[in-house]
Amino acid sequence: xxxxxxxNQDTLIVTGLGVxxxxxxxxxxxxxxxxLCQDKIKDLTEPLLSMYSLPExxxxxxxxxxxxxxxxxxxxxxxxxxxxxxxxxxxxxGSRSCIYLVLSFFLVFFNLGLIYYNILFFDIHFxxxxxxxxxxxxxxxxxxxxxxxxxxxxxxxxxxxxxxRRSSHAN
Amino acid sequence: xxxxxxxxxxxxxxFIAGYSxxxxxxxxxSAQFVDCCxxxxxxxxxxxxxxxxxxxxxxLAEARTDILGLQEITRIWASFxxxxxxxxxxxxxxxxxxxxxxxxxxxxxxxLLVKTVQLAAGSDLQSIGIAMHILADTWAHxxxxxxxxxxxxxxxxxxYELLPSGEFFKPRKITFRHxxxxxxxxxxGLYTNTVFQSNEHSVMNLGHGRAxxxxxxxxxxxxxxxxxxxxxxxxxxxxxxYLHAFCQMIYALxxxxxxHSAFLKDxxxxxxxTPWFDEIKEILTIRQKDASGDWLAFCExxxxxxxxxxxxxxxxxxxxxxxxxEKDHTFLGRFFLGALAQKSMVTHEIFSSGNxxxxxxxxxxxxGIKGIRDYQKLVQRKxxxx
Numbered sequence: 001x002x003x004x005x006x007x008n009q010d011t012l013i014v015t016g017l018g019v020x021x022x023x024x025x026x027x028x029x030x031x032x033x034x035x036l037c038q039d040k041i042k043d044l045t046e047p048l049l050s051m052y053s054l055p056e057x058x059x060x061x062x063x064x065x066x067x068x069x070x071x072x073x074x075x076x077x078x079x080x081x082x083x084x085x086x087x088x089x090x091x092x093x094g095s096r097s098c099i100y101l102v103l104s105f106f107l108v109f110f111n112l113g114l115i116y117y118n119i120l121f122f123d124i125h126f127x128x129x130x131x132x133x134x135x136x137x138x139x140x141x142x143x144x145x146x147x148x149x150x151x152x153x154x155x156x157x158x159x160x161x162x163x164x165r166r167s168s169h170a171n
Numbered sequence: 172x173x174x175x176x177x178x179x180x181x182x183x184x185x186f187i188a189g190y191s192x193x194x195x196x197x198x199x200x201s202a203q204f205v206d207c208c209x210x211x212x213x214x215x216x217x218x219x220x221x222x223x224x225x226x227x228x229x230x231l232a233e234a235r236t237d238i239l240g241l242q243e244i245t246r247i248w249a250s251f252x253x254x255x256x257x258x259x260x261x262x263x264x265x266x267x268x269x270x271x272x273x274x275x276x277x278x279x280x281x282x283l284l285v286k287t288v289q290l291a292a293g294s295d296l297q298s299i300g301i302a303m304h305i306l307a308d309t310w311a312h313x314x315x316x317x318x319x320x321x322x323x324x325x326x327x328x329x330x331y332e333l334l335p336s337g338e339f340f341k342p343r344k345i346t347f348r349h350x351x352x353x354x355x356x357x358x359x360g361l362y363t364n365t366v367f368q369s370n371e372h373s374v375m376n377l378g379h380g381r382a383x384x385x386x387x388x389x390x391x392x393x394x395x396x397x398x399x400x401x402x403x404x405x406x407x408x409x410x411x412x413y414l415h416a417f418c419q420m421i422y423a424l425x426x427x428x429x430x431h432s433a434f435l436k437d438x439x440x441x442x443x444x445t446p447w448f449d450e451i452k453e454i455l456t457i458r459q460k461d462a463s464g465d466w467l468a469f470c471e472x473x474x475x476x477x478x479x480x481x482x483x484x485x486x487x488x489x490x491x492x493x494x495x496x497e498k499d500h501t502f503l504g505r506f507f508l509g510a511l512a513q514k515s516m517v518t519h520e521i522f523s524s525g526n527x528x529x530x531x532x533x534x535x536x537x538x539g540i541k542g543i544r545d546y547q548k549l550v551q552r553k554x555x556x557x
Contacts, residue, residue, distance in 0.1 A: 002404075003401070003402045003403060004402075006329070006396065006402040006404075007401075007402045010327075010402070092328075
């Protein structure tokens with residue numbers, strides 16, 4: 001049982017690092033999108049911007065738009081980092097509450113949603129097909145990393161509980 | 172292992188086994204010389220380069236890690252310092268590349284050890300010394316492989332020294348650092364090991380580099396997770412292992428003197444060391460980096476003779492000055508022949524098992540191929556004996 005515990009703790013450390021990596025990747029992805037996909041952003045914001053006539057109103061709208069994106073990214077980053085760091089800490093031998101596990105379930109469903117969205121709007125004739133494929137691959141990797149992390153975390157908690165019961169019986 | 176065991180303890184074992192002071196000194200010198208016979212030294216004395224039994228840090232730093240370079244490294248380290256335990260070991264869910272390295276893991280009482288000791292039977296004292304070095308190293312270096320491999324030789328954060336605390340042992344986490352200039356701090360538990368290199372074939376992943384000098388300290392007891400172990404903890408008790416090595420050396424030396432008809436695995440001459448058991452155990456358990464002083468005192472009290480300190484240059488001039496025909500009959504010449512024979516035997520065994528990590532092995536007598544010039548000496552010697 002100790003062997004199983006060590007194995008799952010190691011997996012937890014690795015997947016926790018993976019989740020941390022994906023947290024940084026999300027930031028990079030968003031920044032790259034904002035810098036390189038200005039035409040797509042224009043397509044998204046044009047219908048809303050057309051409602052405003054004054055340039056100050058358009059500027060204000062843009063500021064709000066980008067601020068909301070930044071805040072959402074920061075929240076998402078902190079959220080994901082908390083999950084990754086907690087998993088890593090639990091893998092290193094520390095004890096963590098189940099909050100990060102519950103939050104990771106939310107993240108898994110969010111990931112599933114993203115994968116579904118990417119597949120639903122997958123266009124084989126799309127100009128940047130390789131980008132679409134890579135996006136799906138990354139989302140799938142993130143999903144499986146989170147899934148593996150959850151499975152390992154649950155196994156670690158179960159084994160620790162069993163070991164604690166065994167030692168209390170022995171005493 | 173270090174000079175304290177390879178030189179002094181081997182001398183003590185040889186003397187206890189019945190060898191004279193001079194014979195024991197020759198055996199001990201040869202045992203220690205295995206850790207000194209580098210290509211650099213061989214170039215200096217103009218000896219056969221293929222007889223190298225170790226590689227210096229500089230040589231390792233410059234060593235190539237392509238296929239040929241790795242084979243050269245494996246040939247040396249697997250033949251003299253990390254004798255493979257089971258060349259036909261099986262492990263589930265592994266490809267051949269992993270299995271080849273897994274099969275080179277060193278452990279005690281292997282078939283190859285029996286062949287090593289039998290190879291030294293009827294041979295010179297130098298060959299006996301080489302065999303004793305290899306035998307001793309199988310105890311110290313067990314669970315590591317003599318080939319650069321991250322997936323076999325790596326360790327992780329789970330590395331604890333077991334410090335005696337009354338009847339039990341208290342685990343203390345070991346902190347590894349990578350400063351070759353600083354010596355190990357036994358008090359604080361700070362030890363030097365090789366830097367982690369993610370490259371599978373980096374020389375940093377050769378042997379027990381990742382565990383530092385701990386396998387070579389006779390007092391050390393520790394537990395860790397080897398990379399090959401699938402999360403099984405290995406507990407290493409060096410004092411017990413070194414004692415086994417000492418007793419097995421005595422048994423092997425008695426066999427080589429002709430007192431036993433065969434060399435059997437897992438056999439130790441414990442009874443003969445009864446008068447000195449406590450003294451030997453104390454030397455092995457004292458917490459010190461080098462027990463040479465204690466072993467020297469023990470050897471001198473055992474034999475009543477002065478033991479000269481090990482000197483690399485002792486037999487150099489004899490070999491350099493000898494004529495071409497006489498070189499093989501000098502002390503170093505006989506050592507080189509013994510080393511070539513040992514390396515040839517182990518390489519052949521590894522190759523015969525289908526493992527190419529130590530390179531190719533050719534039977535020159537059968538195939539008639541000229542091959543590497545250095546090994547022709549072995550062929551000539553075989554023909555002379557026939």
